Amino acid sequence: MQIRADETFGKCGCGRSPTGNCIGWHALSEEAYKKAKDEYDLNEWRKTAGDLWFVGGSCTGGVESDGGEID
Numbered sequence: 001m002q003i004r005a006d007e008t009f010g011k012c013g014c015g016r017s018p019t020g021n022c023i024g025w026h027a028l029s030e031e032a033y034k035k036a037k038d039e040y041d042l043n044e045w046r047k048t049a050g051d052l053w054f055v056g057g058s059c060t061g062g063v064e065s066d067g068g069e070i071d
Contacts, residue, residue: 018044 012019014026016033018040025033 010022012022012026014022016025016028016037017023018037025036028036
């Protein structure tokens with residue numbers, strides 16, 4: 001089943017949407033919902049981990065100054 005998510009959908013009434021807006025998850029079976037939620041949570045975790053790891057363009061979180069040193 002393809003899940004349609006766009007700005008034409010309104011607020012979520014079923015409580016399943018992680019965004020607060022309807023993304024069609026009300027039509028999913030319990031098993032399909034759990035799988036979609038796990039995938040969503042994993043992708044959000046990956047985004048957060050990536051943002052934390054590569055702060056300032058470096059895996060150490062520092063930003064290079066003009067002198068080539070890490071601030």
